Amino acid sequence: MTRKGAVESAMRTVLLCAGLASLLIVAMTGIFILREAMPAFREVGVWRLLSGSEWRPGQELYGLLPMIAGSGLVTLGAVCLGLPIALGCGIFLAETAPGWIRGVVKPSIELLAGIPSVVYGLFGLVVLVPAVRGFDYPGNAGFGLLSASIVLAVMILPTIASVSEVAIRSVPDEYRKGALALGSTRWEMIRTVVLPAARSGILSAVVLGLGRAVGETIAMIMVIGNSVMMPSAMGGPLPGIFLSRARTLTGNIAVEMSYATGLHSSALFATGVVLFVLIMLVNSAARALMARNAGGGRG
Amino acid sequence: MKPSRNGRVTARKAWQGCAFALFWLSGIAAMAVMLAVVGYVVVRGAPELSLSFFTTSPRGGLSGDGGIASTIVATAYLVVMTMAFAAPLGIGAGIYLVEYAGNSRNRIATTFLKLSRFGSETLAGVPSIIFGLFGYALFVTAMHFGFSLLSASLAGACLILPVVVRTAEEALKAVPEGYREASLSLGATRWETIRKVVLPSALPGLTTGIILGVGRILSETAVFYVTLGGSYRTPTSVLSSGRTMALHVYYLAMETRAFEKAMATGAVLVILIIIVNLAINAVSRRLSAGSRS
Numbered sequence: 001m002t003r004k005g006a007v008e009s010a011m012r013t014v015l016l017c018a019g020l021a022s023l024l025i026v027a028m029t030g031i032f033i034l035r036e037a038m039p040a041f042r043e044v045g046v047w048r049l050l051s052g053s054e055w056r057p058g059q060e061l062y063g064l065l066p067m068i069a070g071s072g073l074v075t076l077g078a079v080c081l082g083l084p085i086a087l088g089c090g091i092f093l094a095e096t097a098p099g100w101i102r103g104v105v106k107p108s109i110e111l112l113a114g115i116p117s118v119v120y121g122l123f124g125l126v127v128l129v130p131a132v133r134g135f136d137y138p139g140n141a142g143f144g145l146l147s148a149s150i151v152l153a154v155m156i157l158p159t160i161a162s163v164s165e166v167a168i169r170s171v172p173d174e175y176r177k178g179a180l181a182l183g184s185t186r187w188e189m190i191r192t193v194v195l196p197a198a199r200s201g202i203l204s205a206v207v208l209g210l211g212r213a214v215g216e217t218i219a220m221i222m223v224i225g226n227s228v229m230m231p232s233a234m235g236g237p238l239p240g241i242f243l244s245r246a247r248t249l250t251g252n253i254a255v256e257m258s259y260a261t262g263l264h265s266s267a268l269f270a271t272g273v274v275l276f277v278l279i280m281l282v283n284s285a286a287r288a289l290m291a292r293n294a295g296g297g298r299g
Numbered sequence: 300m301k302p303s304r305n306g307r308v309t310a311r312k313a314w315q316g317c318a319f320a321l322f323w324l325s326g327i328a329a330m331a332v333m334l335a336v337v338g339y340v341v342v343r344g345a346p347e348l349s350l351s352f353f354t355t356s357p358r359g360g361l362s363g364d365g366g367i368a369s370t371i372v373a374t375a376y377l378v379v380m381t382m383a384f385a386a387p388l389g390i391g392a393g394i395y396l397v398e399y400a401g402n403s404r405n406r407i408a409t410t411f412l413k414l415s416r417f418g419s420e421t422l423a424g425v426p427s428i429i430f431g432l433f434g435y436a437l438f439v440t441a442m443h444f445g446f447s448l449l450s451a452s453l454a455g456a457c458l459i460l461p462v463v464v465r466t467a468e469e470a471l472k473a474v475p476e477g478y479r480e481a482s483l484s485l486g487a488t489r490w491e492t493i494r495k496v497v498l499p500s501a502l503p504g505l506t507t508g509i510i511l512g513v514g515r516i517l518s519e520t521a522v523f524y525v526t527l528g529g530s531y532r533t534p535t536s537v538l539s540s541g542r543t544m545a546l547h548v549y550y551l552a553m554e555t556r557a558f559e560k561a562m563a564t565g566a567v568l569v570i571l572i573i574i575v576n577l578a579i580n581a582v583s584r585r586l587s588a589g590s591r592s
Contacts, residue, residue: 004488007488008488012490015391018390019391019396019415022415022418023415025457026418026419026422027418028433028437029430032436033433033436088325088326092326095322101326108329108333111573112332114514114518114575115336115337116572118552118568119565119568120336122558123340125552125558154332154336186319211424217431217524221553250426253432254521257435258525272428272429272432279425280424282424283424
């Protein structure tokens with residue numbers, strides 16, 4: 001019996017340690033990156049890091065604005081291209097698809113989610129970049145925000161589609177029956193009852209997609225051109241900005257990490273901190289929306 | 300009055316037709332995109348695929364010659380090492396959270412539960428390159444592991460830990476409370492109950508978590524780009540540098556511009572991911588079949 005008791009308490013301790021270790025890793029990730037980023041924050045200053053439009057490590061110029069603009073614009077482009085299709089898929093799978101086609105489309109979307117980002121990058125590099133290069137526009141090299149937005153749109157599609165499908169499915173069936181009994185067509189039922197009821201779930205699906213878009217690295221390096229410059233329309237009309245080369249925050253870290261030293265390296269960690277804060281903002285927005293959804297369901 | 304009412308009904312039906320047609324179109328578009336990406340990579344990569352592609356190592360240099368043998372070895376080592384770190388830790392944490400902290404009214408235990416839930420939710424949303432940074436700072440430089448399998452697998456373990464913890468928690472929560480109560484009432488201790496009753500019935504769910512983690516490691520590139528070094532040679536120890544298949548695709552495409560070889564390697568990766576997805580579906584189908592009976 002005492003041996004049993006010893007085993008019991010030993011296992012409890014071992015498992016507690018596993019739990020603590022997981023927690024420790026979270027804390028360490030944050031602390032380590034902050035610690036490494038401190039010199040850059042001290043010497044360059046938070047404001048000059050965020051608002052500086054020049055990134056020239058050779059001249060000690062560390063401005064992240066071009067990369068923030070690059071990440072922001074490519075995410076915007078991806079959402080504009082991907083969101084309608086992703087939401088359409090979500091509604092299709094939850095409400096209108098016949099069983100057999102659902103059985104084909106759903107695994108396709110799961111596979112889209114599983115394809116490695118480097119394969120998307122390769123596809124973009126070999127297929128999309130030459131296609132985009134076909135547009136006759138000054139300074140257009142194919143590499144740039146448009147190619148990157150298309151690649152990213154495909155990458156966020158499965159996230160948004162499957163999370164919004166779940167949100168739509170969780171709307172109680174009574175709502176649907178009620179709407180149909182009042183004489184709605186099925187489309188009117190979806191538009192006026194189901195979608196409003198699933199609104200916050202759908203919103204958090206979109207926010208999760210945004211998070212994935214901001215965090216993508218390898219596929220972006222491969223198609224966006226990686227030039228450190230403020231994206232601009234190069235003298236043409238404003239939409240021409242999407243033909244501009246750019247660099248994302250994630251790409252900035254990955255491209256320069258292997259040879260950076262000293263303040264330069266610290267500035268890359270600061271890039272990581274900026275990225276981390278951005279993602280946390282996006283994620284806490286998602287969590288707040290989901291909490292509101294749960295609260296609404298109870299009320 | 301009647302015709303106009305019919306007219307309104309027809310208009311409403313027409314709107315419905317339009318909307319539903321758009322939904323169909325989105326569904327088909329998603330499928331078409333999947334087929335286009337997978338089809339293109341597989342079709343363009345297929346001519347390069349041969350037995351020697353799998354059995355020879357990359358020649359190195361800028362030619363892009365050779366196969367992928369050493370990258371298969373490196374990928375296998377990395378998957379095994381990463382899971383060796385992440386699986387016991389993640390499943391252990393999951394067991395503690397569900398079986399001990401979850402049942403406890405102790406204030407410390409519940410705080411711990413909340414903190415660790417917050418932690419794993421936070422980690423799940425963090426972009427992988429941040430884990431790359433972390434792994435580079437801690438394992439590659441501070442701990443002097445250099446660019447190596449060891450650094451990469453530790454960084455990879457941090458990346459997939461939240462996935463493993465969360466799937467383990469879900470799998471354990473799905474075990475009916477009655478099983479535990481029956482076992483405890485027969486005089487078994489908590490650990491005996493976990494080992495002999497809870498874990499066996501949670502096994503399919505735990506397996507799903509492991510397979511998900513393996514899929515994540517197979518397709519991850521950013522973390523290993525900054526921790527694994529990218530040597531094309533076959534790794535000989537845990538401190539060897541190396542490149543995974545995904546990393547090999549990147550180097551072939553970006554540095555040697557050997558697109559055909561990159562496509563072939565990409566095709567192998569995609570096929571592996573399809574197998575992983577099928578495995579997950581098979582396991583979860585067995586899971587739902589088991590819970591029904």
